[in-house]
Each structure stands twice: as C-alpha cells, then as structure tokens.
Amino acid sequence: MRPYPTRCNPRTAAAVLTRRAVLRTVFTAGVVSATAAALAPVFRSRRTVAPAATPGPRPAPLFEETYRGRHISAAPAADGSRGGLDVRIDGRPLHVMRRADGSYLSGVNHFESFDSPLDLARAAVDELGSVRLAAAPAHHG
Amino acid sequence: MYTRQNQKNLTSAQRKRFVAAVLELKRNGTYDEFVRTHDRYFVPDDEDGLRVGHMSPSFFPWHRRYLLDFERALRDLDPTVSVPYWDWTTDRSPASSLWGEDFMGGTGRGPDRKVDTGPFAHDRGNWEITVGVTEARYLTRNLGRPHKPITLPTAEELKWAIDEPAYDVSPWDSRASGSFRNKLEGWARNGAERWSNHNKVHQWIGGHMTGGTAPNDPVFWLHHAFVDLIWDRWQARHPGSGYLPAAPLDRWDRQRGRVLTRDDPMPPWNVTPAQLMSHKGIYRYEV
Numbered sequence: 028m029r030p031y032p033t034r035c036n037p038r039t040a041a042a043v044l045t046r047r048a049v050l051r052t053v054f055t056a057g058v059v060s061a062t063a064a065a066l067a068p069v070f071r072s073r074r075t076v077a078p079a080a081t082p083g084p085r086p087a088p089l090f091e092e093t094y095r096g097r098h099i100s101a102a103p104a105a106d107g108s109r110g111g112l113d114v115r116i117d118g119r120p121l122h123v124m125r126r127a128d129g130s131y132l133s134g135v136n137h138f139e140s141f142d143s144p145l146d147l148a149r150a151a152v153d154e155l156g157s158v159r160l161a162a163a164p165a166h167h168g
Numbered sequence: 169m170y171t172r173q174n175q176k177n178l179t180s181a182q183r184k185r186f187v188a189a190v191l192e193l194k195r196n197g198t199y200d201e202f203v204r205t206h207d208r209y210f211v212p213d214d215e216d217g218l219r220v221g222h223m224s225p226s227f228f229p230w231h232r233r234y235l236l237d238f239e240r241a242l243r244d245l246d247p248t249v250s251v252p253y254w255d256w257t258t259d260r261s262p263a264s265s266l267w268g269e270d271f272m273g274g275t276g277r278g279p280d281r282k283v284d285t286g287p288f289a290h291d292r293g294n295w296e297i298t299v300g301v302t303e304a305r306y307l308t309r310n311l312g313r314p315h316k317p318i319t320l321p322t323a324e325e326l327k328w329a330i331d332e333p334a335y336d337v338s339p340w341d342s343r344a345s346g347s348f349r350n351k352l353e354g355w356a357r358n359g360a361e362r363w364s365n366h367n368k369v370h371q372w373i374g375g376h377m378t379g380g381t382a383p384n385d386p387v388f389w390l391h392h393a394f395v396d397l398i399w400d401r402w403q404a405r406h407p408g409s410g411y412l413p414a415a416p417l418d419r420w421d422r423q424r425g426r427v428l429t430r431d432d433p434m435p436p437w438n439v440t441p442a443q444l445m446s447h448k449g450i451y452r453y454e455v
Contacts, residue, residue, distance in 0.1 A: 122301065125214035126223075126355075127341045132212055134301040137222075137380050138354070138370040139363050140342075153315050154378055157279040159303045 090145050097155075099148040114148050119160040121151055135160075170243075172397075173454045175252035175266055175390055176259055182248075183271045187287045189242040189249045190386050191294050198241050203299045205436070206234070207380040213341035218426055220435060225336040225412060226428045227353050228399045229444035231392050233437055236450070238389060250451065253393035256369050257323040262311040272387050274311070281308035281375045288386060300381045307385060310374025320372050321365045328358055329365055330402050335412045340427045348402055352395070366395055397453045403445075411441050 089112075091100040097116055104113040114121040114133070122134030123144070130140035135151040178186070193199040206221070209230070213223040221230045235251060242249045259266055267274045273286015283306065288295040290306030297305050312318065329351035337347045342355035350356040354367030363371065369391055370377045376384040383389070403409075410430070417424040428434055430442045 124212040127213040127339070128343055129214075134379060136378050137210060137382070138367040138378060154310065154374060155302065156276075156281045156308075156310070158281060158308065161301055161303055 094149050094152050097152045099152060101144040101148060112144055114144055116148065116151060116155070116160050119162060121148065121160060123147065169449060170250050170451050171454050172250050172393055172451055173252050175254050175271075177454065178252055180270065185246055186242075186249050186252065187271065189246045191287060192245050193241055194295060200298050202234075202238055203381050203383045206383050207299065209435075210380045213343075216426065218428075218435070219341075220428060222353070223342040223355065224427045225340055225349055226434055226441055227349055228396070229411075229441040230434060232396050232399070232444050232447065233434070233439060235389065235392055235396060239451075251389045251393045253397055253453065254387065254390035255394055256320045256391070257326055260320045266387070266390070267311070274309075276307075276309045276375055280304070281310050283307040283309050283375070297376070297384050300376065300384060301379055308375030309377070309385065312372060313374050318368065318372055321368050325358055325364055326398065330398065330405055333406045333409050335409055337412070338421075338423070340413065340423045352398060352402075400453065411445060
C-alpha cells in the first residue's frame with residue numbers, strides 16, 4: 028500500500044518527490060543496470076512502508092460533503108491501509124485501492140478507476156443507489 | 169469433449185437445466201466459495217503482491233481455469249450442462265432474451281438496484297447474497313447504467329483488441345499499451361473511451377458486477393466464457409504469437425515476482441499459463 032496521498036502531508040510529499048526526482052535523474056542518466064538493481068529495492072520499499080501513526084487529533088478530512096443525499100468523506104487512514112485513505116459513505120468504510128498509474132479503485136468499483144478520492148466516493152454512491160455499505164466489508168485475502 | 173454454446177441458441181430446456189444446476193451449487197454452498205475466490209485474488213497493480221487474475225498477463229489463463237472449475241461443479245450435478253457464452257457485441261440490449269424471466273432475469277429497477285425478476289430474484293428464495301461489500305442480501309444490477317449511460321463494447325472495439333499481435337507487454341499491468349491482454353481486459357484507452365471491452369461489460373451490468381464479488385451475478389460466467397472464446401480468436405488470428413512474458417523477468421524488473429511468466433505455477437491451482445493455452449479435448453465453442 029502507498030503512504031498517504033502526497034497532498035495531505037506536505038513533508039512526505041516533498042520527500043517522495045525529491046526521491047522520485049533523484050531516481051528519475053539516475054535512470055535517465057543511463058547508469059549501468061547494476062546501479063538500477065541496487066536502487067530497485069529502495070524504490071519499491073517506499074510502496075510498502077506504512078506511515079507512522081500521527082499523534083494528536085484526527086487528521087483534517089480531505090473532503091466532506093453530501094452527495095445525492097449520502098454523506099461522503101475522506102481522511103488520511105490512521106493505519107496506512109485502504110490505499111492510504113479512509114473513505115466513508117454515511118460513516119461506513121469504503122475499501123480503497125490504488126492502480127499503478129496512481130488512480131483510485133474501490134470495493135464498489137473494481138473495473139474502473141478514478142482520478143481523485145472525491146470522484147471515487149461519488150461514483151460509489153452513483154452505483155450504490157440507496158444501498159448501504161456493509162458495516163464490516165469483505166476483505167481481500 | 170463438450171460444447172459451450174452461444175446463450176442465444178439455448179433451448180428452453182437447456183436454459184432451465186443450466187439455471188437448475190447453478191441454483192443447486194448455491195444451495196449446497198459451493199457457489200459462494202467461487203465468489204470468495206474471485207474476490208480474494210483481485211490484487212490491484214499498485215500493490216507488491218502477486219497478481220494473477222487482473223491487471224496482469226495471466227488474466228486469460230486464470231479465468232479459464234476458474235471457469236473450468238465452476239463448469240466441472242455444474243457438470244458433476246448435470247453432465248448435459250456447460251457454461252454458455254454471451255456475445256455482448258451482438259446481444260446488446262436489456263431486452264435481450266439473456267435477461268429473460270426463465271434465464272438471468274432483468275435489471276434492478278428501483279433505487280435499491282434489486283433484481284426482482286427471474287430465478288435469481290431474492291423473493292424466489294433461492295439467491296441470498298452472503299459475500300459482498302454492501303448490506304444488500306439480494307442480487308443487484310443496473311443495466312446500461314442509466315445515471316451515466318454507457319453502451320456495450322462493439323464488434324469494432326473487440327476487433328481493436330484482437331488485431332493487437334502482442335499478447336502482453338511491459339510493464340505487464342493496467343498501464344500496458346500495445347497489449348492484447350490489456351485492450352481486452354479493458355484498462356487500455358480506446359480513442360476517446362477510457363475503458364473498453366471486459367471492464368466495460370462489468371460497468372454496463374452494474375450492481376454486484378462492478379465489484380470484486382462480481383460472480384454473485386450468474387451472468388459473470390457467461391461474460392467470461394465469451395472472454396475465453398476471444399482468447400481463442402486472438403490465437404487463431406496471430407498463430408505466431410504466444411503468452412508473454414515467456415521467460416523469467418530480469419532481476420531488476422519491478423514486475424518480477426508480481427506477474428506470472430509462461431511456466432510459473434499459478435495459484436490457487438499450481439498449473440502454469442502454458443498448460444492452459446489450449447482447451448482442446450475438453451470443450452469447444454459453438455460458432
């Protein structure tokens with residue numbers, strides 16, 4: 028899973044961007060593949076590190092609104108799961124995943140992805156109609 | 169050797185026998201195990217784990233084997249039954265006999281998306297949803313997605329995928345371009361359309377079919393039988409092409425260990441993609 032979406036934590040965002048920029052430079056410089064092999068684990072490890080729990084109050088929501096009569100919200104996930112996001116519809120968690128291109132998939136929409144968590148949540152409401160999410164959704168094993 | 173028929177050619181008796189076998193698998197608990205398996209093996213390509221069923225080259229062999237298991241379970245109950253295929257380039261309407269009262273039943277009409285016609289209507293008492301991400305204990309559909317209308321893939325769109333000579337290509341995920349697999353699975357953009365073919369069919373049906381527990385909707389099997397047939401058509405069109413990646417990926421390749429090459433064992437069955445290239449001697453497709 029990814030860490031938080033970069034926009035919700037400027038410090039992490041800056042670090043990730045810097046490292047990306049460095050790696051891009053290294054790769055475009057055409058450095059021998061041995062170096063690439065050495066860097067690959069570094070590059071991939073970023074994807075698996077869970078963000079440290081943030082002490083203090085809950086992080087501010089990325090968005091919160093009423094859409095077609097349903098309350099939708101997103102905030103950084105406290106445990107780094109669900110694609111780094113805690114998206115809720117009427118208070119119930121929507122399973123969030125990411126694609127390699129950075130777009131978002133949900134437990135409701137597995138066969139299309141969305142550019143932002145807001146688009147993701149709205150699309151889930153569109154698809155659900157009046158159906159409520161389960162209180163404890165099925166998990167991928 | 170048995171035949172998978174185009175669903176539109178099934179006789180009334182054949183429709184009835186297929187439905188009866190599916191209902192029996194549901195009753196004895198086997199069906200919901202299949203639903204769980206599909207959900208369990210959906211791994212998106214941002215994750216580091218092995219992807220077998222989606223966003224990866226083994227999309228075709230994984231679903232071929234998955235359907236074979238399902239079909240074996242059906243045929244253990246009734247050896248005259250096989251999984252029919254739905255050619256969504258020709259049967260394109262919610263009014264098609266596919267969605268008839270004696271077969272799949274129709275769309276979910278109300279805001280609750282509840283399917284209330286056909287053998288899988290909850291009120292008939294035979295189709296309780298037990299594996300899902302919503303509270304709905306009934307099957308849901310939303311044919312044609314009226315809130316944001318889409319149409320089923322056309323023959324031209326299918327041809328766009330089948331004409332692609334490369335089975336798959338790096339980065340072997342949902343970003344791959346110039347890949348038959350990705351054009352058919354449907355993450356590849358087709359002109360102005362962001363989604364295509366297989367993915368678009370899931371979206372067009374809506375309800376349970378848009379999620380990881382898509383096999384809750386029995387039309388899942390008919391859709392994927394056609395996907396399986398399309399793999400045959402692609403092989404016939406490109407006899408010189410084969411499954412890729414054929415050889416182990418380089419040590420530095422970020423997809424190494426995340427996708428299956430031709431001779432890697434594929435979970436949960438430990439058969440290789442190479443072993444599933446052909447279904448000769450098992451079943452054939454009615455043309």
